[in-house]
Amino acid sequence: MRSAAVLWLIAVLAVAWAEAAPNSPQRVRAFAALPDWTGLWETAASRAFNRLSGKAAGNEYEAINHYVQLVGPAPYTQAWGKALQAELRNPAAAASASNVKLCTYGFPIIMDVLQIFQAVVTPEETLLVFDDGEVRHIYTDGRGHPVKDDLWPTAMGDSVGHWEGDTLVIDTVARIEGPLGIGPNKLSARAHFTERVRRLDKNNLEDQMTIDDPIAFTHPWKLTLHYTRAADLDRMLPWDCANDRNPVVNGKISVAPP
């Protein structure tokens, strides 16, 4: 009787210890196998822009676009390209496009503009946390995309991933159909994104992105995006539109008093 009570107590203590442990041995091993992407990462456009004092001006300001690959020529089908050119030639659309204001960007352009991001790598998911508050959730727990009824288009799409060694392979679907937000490009609702993200060395991260759009493209669009560590920052500096003094007046961006 006494030995049974001792065994029961040992069992209770073992369960309590296991529950109190911060991580299971299995999860600790899973963490240990993941690459270290600690730090803040920035795009080529951000690196160029932040060499400038204050806001980059005039031609320099527009020159930043040369670093943004996703504004470049996409492999459109003749029909999609023709329709897009017609849209861009429309005077109202052109005026609207030249007066665009953005406070968030969405995927995939968020991976190529000025926003700085932090990568949080866990066994269950990798999060890319951007300085404008946007977050990419890339689930790596073995799940697939949600079934049709549970999946609808969003600005970030739905991302799942898996690890091939130190490379995170990301599969993204269900991005909202439409323009990338910056530049002339536009994708259909069937755009499918595959990314292979890996750390090249301590200060360099690479994203080999393939965009396959069976409606808009003749063949997959392949890009290699490159990020460097923002070594001059020791914390995330947030960006938002709290003091937006650029109202659109009569279709044009203007300057409002403080």
Place this chain on the structure above:
Amino acid sequence: MVAQSAAAHHSGAMFDGHKSIALHGTVRLFQWTNPHCWIQLLVPSAAATTEWSIEMGSTSNLYRNGWRSSTLSAGERITVVIHPVRDGTAAGQFVAAAAVDGSSLGRAPARASP
């Protein structure tokens, strides 16, 4: 056609990037804010004093170029170079600034390069 600079929040088309003017004035207000920081500068002329709104980069962009929220104070006399807005209002895009002794405020501007 590129609809908007990737540089941030809005297109730079409102500014005349081919025209630069220097404003000599007194800081009324320095807003250390997002999406842009702003300098409100009182610029006297023979006829009157005009308040200019000068749009800068984000706090992060300025911070990385040596600026802080304390870099400018109300009452401080400075010279600011801007690209003016195209519609003729007293506003523009920040290019560079200097204190009365001629020293540059923040990091000196540089052209974007690879």
